[in-house]
Amino acid sequence: MVTLISFGERPGMFAVEVYAAVRHFVLIQRNSQRDAARVFGLSRETVSKMCRFSLPPSYTGVKPVGKPKLGALLPVIDSILEAARRRSSSGTRPSGSSSVCATNTAMAAA
Secondary structure, eight states: OOOOSSSSOOOOOOOOHHHHHIIIIISOOOHHHHHHHHHHHHHHHHHHHHOOOOOOOOOOOOOOOOOOGGGGGGHHHHHHHHHHHHHHTTTTTOOOOHEEEHHHHHHHHH
């Protein structure tokens, strides 16, 4: 029986060692994919995919991940950060209350 990785890796992913062991069992030792599925405790479709690809296929996102909660505020945040960069490059620091007030005003305007 093969255990899945759940520490630091994506849950449900197989270790490369398992991948290599299944491929060796089927392709080098000439055992059937059905036997490999039984021995390793995997589905036949999983064994078939492991034999098809030399390395585990990596995740490829189709489109960038959306930001539904921050999306509307991103221009405001960018303008605040740009203003902070301009202030820090000129060497002046705003007083504590005025920067908080400016931030709150910009957030309320959005």
